Amino acid sequence: MYVCLCHGFTDRQVKCALEAGAGGSTAAVYRHFECAPRCGKCVPLVRDMVRAARTDEEPPVRR
Ligand code: FES
Known part of the structure; x- marks a missing residue:
């Protein structure tokens, strides 16, 4: 699922970013x-x- 349509990143990409340490x-x-x-x-x-x-x-x- 797209999280950000303006920049085109998905929930999977956000989860990967968080796992990579971008979770501060x-x-x-x-x-x-x-x-x-x-x-x-x-x-x-x-x-x-x-x-x-x-x-x-x-x-x-969220809907
Ligand atoms: S949807 Fe992410 S800045 Fe617009």
Whole structure:
């Protein structure tokens, strides 16, 4: 599933980034992809994924 349509990265890519150590913050995930939020619609989901990675939980499903 695409997380960020502006930059074209997926939930799988975010999970890989988090596993690779980009889990310190939401901003760290964007730095990993060498970008910054454009429209910002993906920020809440990326934030949830970062939080879930910290607590070993599945991120909540957003619709
Ligand atoms: S969807 Fe990620 S910045 Fe627009």
